Amino acid sequence: MRIMVTGGLGFIGSQMVRWILEQVPDVDILNVDALTYAGNPANVEEYAHDARYRWVQASIADRAQLEPWFADQAVDAVINFAAESHVDRSIQSGAPFVVTNVLGTQVLLELARQYHVPRFLHVSTDEVYGSLGPTGQFRETSPLEPNSPYAASKAAADMVVLAASRTYQQDVVITRCSNNYGPYQFPEKLIPLFVTNGLEGRPWPLYGDGRNVRDWLHVSDHVRAIWDVLTRGKSGQIYNIGGHTEKSNWEIAEDLRAILGLPASVVTMVSDRLGHDRRYAMDAQKITKELGWEPRIPWQQGIRDTVAWYQNHEDWWRPVKSGAYREYYRQQYGEGNPDSGVRNS
């Protein structure tokens, strides 16, 4: 079986590549990744010389670059992770989000249809549903009410995918997951930013009043859910994935402070993110009832292991934070997409 994974040099995509190569017999992977600022070949370096793995540097929005890979290889399934994924960057500059997340998904879908790929799994997010008040949960039938430019581009992509199912009966499935955490997450996102800042003796910028709530899931539970949906999900369906672990950003900071042994003064309240969604919470009963999936890694264990991973992998995150890794790969391969240049400190 040949699986095309897009965005497989990023945080979740690289975990998917690893999971498949470790768990699934007789499989090979074509990793289509443009190598933007968020893509890092070091995330899957143990497979660089594995005959079952191949990385193709291409943008999913570039039909001419992509088509030969569909034409030459019999692809059995596409898993589409490739995206511009950071909300703060989308607030600075939305156009790359529309190009990759919307146009890229459309181009990929068309090629998958043209070359008769039996299944297309699109990786979406809870952010497409918008923001909740203090109670309630998102269901698969909840309306799409995205607020950030990032979330709007992801919601548009979901519409494009569902339209392909309804118009052409293309075999597609969509997963919508809550916030992920774990190893190899780019240190612009809350948890790796705070952990690595803590290790560097730098402050933790907490947006607004720090009471915004997210539902956290370990990345390895997410990729196992994606595999379950890819192999056993019903065509044309959407599956919510969640961790049953709602935490305010303030609570996350408290948990990380306790693990790292840092004083309360590390937290610096800063101005709020524009249009900051207040709360996300997922009702994931459908995937549990239909496919038997449930999260396995409890928060307390997952977050301790994650902090330990960053403590033990300074060789990974220091070059990422300094930008040195980008210079190295840019010299070797060039770069797929322009970087909007936004940096967290």
Ligand code: NAD
């Ligand atoms: P990431 O930013 O870590 O990785 C994105 C990858 O996509 C990078 O390797 C990048 O080089 C690649 N890429 C970007 N533009 C591309 C293009 N035009 N063509 C080919 N490759 C391109 O993102 P992530 O956190 O791993 O998220 C992966 C997917 O999961 C995204 O679709 C995101 O919306 C979704 N998601 C993420 C979370 C989360 O908490 N991180 C939660 C739910 C859903």
Ligand code: TDX
């Ligand atoms: O420095 C920070 N300070 C802070 O208070 C950062 C980077 C974030 N935050 C807050 C904003 C959010 O309420 O922490 C929360 C989490 O922020 P992010 O890590 O940027 O994630 P979020 O905006 O929730 O989006 C993530 O989950 C859904 C992923 O980045 C998306 O790709 C995914 O779709």
